[in-house]
Amino acid sequence: MRRLLLALLLAGVVAEARESGFVLMSPETQAMQRDDTANPGMLWVEEGRALWDSAGCAGCHGDVAGMRGVAARYPAFDAASGGPIDLAGRIAQCQEARQGRTPFPRESEEALALSALVGLQSRGMPVAPPEDPRLAPALARGDALYRQRRGQLDLSCAQCHDANAGRHLGSSPIPEAHPTGYPLYRLEWQGMGSLQRRLRNCMAGVRSEPYAYGAAEYIEIELFLMRRAAGMPLETPAVRP
Amino acid sequence: MPRTGSAPSRRMPLARWAPVLALLLAGGAAAEEGIPSLTGQPGDAARGRAIVATRQRGLCLLCHAGPFPEERFQGDLAPSLAGVGTRLTEGQLRLRLVDGRRLNPETIMPSYYRTEGLVRVGPAWQGRTILSAGEIEDVVAFLLTLRD
């Protein structure tokens, strides 16, 4: 019954017109994202290109252009852990299990650079995390986390991003929260960051204890959000205010 | 039917009826109870205005607009505070601040004087209410002055 309700819910979201946070930005910031010569995220992509060779990815994967379509299909099911895995997790898993080296830590410049490089290969393609039935329990947990009221302010993601998308928290327009552009360059951060960094900001904003980087809860939330965004074009590396 | 006293008869003077009439005429909002003072002391409206206008303290202007010409970028997630002193009684204002979820379980209005039933509160705020009892009385005193 819950699966049916979830399917109907997701179908309901898909049926409505969805908007990326891109449309809420000023023309100047939109221009920054569109222009690869001005998008600061491209500095991390260039870093990623260097790492693709120096960190040995090319040894197995060849030219990075072969990664086309990969980022759009995450979070995916990971047989090794029996649960969902995000792209950054897969890269780290590759380094550890197949290269036998210590992976770049979560949210490190190197990890962000590789995620940005691989993400760029899917830019423009529709978000399409696999509809693997083995992901159903994680998807349901992600849905529940999205609706969980938390923090001293006792607010859930859904209360802002579903019920109040398009209205304003102070000066900030509230987006629908489709993570189509991660990792992205946030002007507020003056740097690159992952979806997990953004989720932590939001949780801190409602005065809630964030989960640690790499926590299963973040992957479950990301799985839910990417299914909810299915069909929207990937924008990595995006720019946001 | 009144709980105490005799049933009214046509020979009762109007004065006996006045409070009942007043309640009926005031409309549905009057039927909702407010809550009494948290401190027993009157709040300071000037301090209350400072709390409301400083978004890091009261958080109010993130969601509510109001008569604060010096504050830009007021939010639009909640009703304007202009005139709220004429629409709600002191007790009703206090109830909404203390725990608006008692009126609407789905509200986005945080509960400014509740610590139970919260999930994963950050360590800096655990065991603390968003505003103290005295601050809530100050805010209520200020909101009552908004009568335009």
Add this chain to the structure above:
Amino acid sequence: MARTLINLPRTARRGEVIEIRTLIQHVMETGYRPGADGVVVPRDIVTRFTCLYNNEEVFSAELAPAIAANPFLSFSVVAAESGILAFTWSGDNGFEQTETRSLTVT
């Protein structure tokens, strides 16, 4: 070595005005911001950018703490002759970095 992105055409006609766009990965720590421990983080910014076109300065800029991190500078140059464009960023803590690109003018 800070990562840089430099965009300009490889070739140009003599007299053509070309646009050069530069981006450098560098913090612009203002020197006013307290860190997590409450101590002010020392200033660390790029302070100057110059472009030499066959050793002649054709563009320069002074940067101040108000400029955002990873500064983007875009400017135009008249393509006079084939040669080398040298872009130099310098700043606090002895930071200095030069990148060169060649331009063929026909």
